[in-house]
Amino acid sequence: MIRKAKMSDVFEMKELINSYATDGCMLPRSLDSLYTYIRDFAVMEDNGKIVGCCGVHPDWEDLGEVVSFAVAKPYTRQGNGTKLLEACIEDAKTIGLGKLFVLTSSPEFFKKKGFTEIKREELPWKIWADCVNCSKYPDCNSISLIKEI
Numbered sequence: 709m710i711r712k713a714k715m716s717d718v719f720e721m722k723e724l725i726n727s728y729a730t731d732g733c734m735l736p737r738s739l740d741s742l743y744t745y746i747r748d749f750a751v752m753e754d755n756g757k758i759v760g761c762c763g764v765h766p767d768w769e770d771l772g773e774v775v776s777f778a779v780a781k782p783y784t785r786q787g788n789g790t791k792l793l794e795a796c797i798e799d800a801k802t803i804g805l806g807k808l809f810v811l812t813s814s815p816e817f818f819k820k821k822g823f824t825e826i827k828r829e830e831l832p833w834k835i836w837a838d839c840v841n842c843s844k845y846p847d848c849n850s851i852s853l854i855k856e857i
């Protein structure tokens with residue numbers, strides 16, 4: 709089941725996201741930032757357990773960012789990431805977003821979903837504020853991709 713995230717999901721979302729952050733393929737999230745930005749998120753639930761989450765954070769004009777997108781390992785490669793992303797895209801459209809970008813170390817998944825690579829310099833200046841505050845800056849290996857929705 710895919711639904712909007714609730715405050716009570718935050719602990720499990722943090723565990724899921726940070727399990728991949730430990731591997732180095734995602735940025736960690738704090739409880740505080742998940743509580744604050746909970747409205748950005750959809751979750752996938754199986755038997756009462758959170759097995760996936762994906763956020764779309766509005767950035768500038770009609771542009772939003774896909775953030776903290778993770779599917780628990782036993783649930784990957786079964787179409788679950790696709791369903792979560794599609795749910796987030798539909799939600800993004802309801803607030804007037806027309807384009808989504810992502811900074812990711814898994815570009816192949818996003819290319820399969822119609823995202824195309826762009827130079828980070830083409831993204832609005834606003835995202836650089838997050839970049840310079842990131843622990844990986846300036847040695848970041850993530851790829852920027854964008855899609856019209």
Ligand SMILES: CC(C)(COP(=O)(O)OP(=O)(O)OC[C@H]1O[C@@H](n2cnc3c(N)ncnc32)[C@H](O)[C@@H]1OP(=O)(O)O)[C@@H](O)C(=O)NCCC(=O)NCCS
Nearest residue numbers: 728777778779784785786787788789790812814816817820
């Ligand atoms: C990326 C992620 C969310 C994909 O979830 P998923 O449930 O496996 O995705 P799906 O099963 O819907 O896969 C859709 C397609 O992408 C492919 N795919 C999935 N992950 C892939 C990866 N890491 N590399 C290449 N292809 C990938 C699948 O094989 C599938 O291809 P197909 O349509 O030709 O069969 C999941 O692997 C994950 O949580 N990864 C770790 C965190 C991460 O990298 N998040 C994204 C950055 S924010």
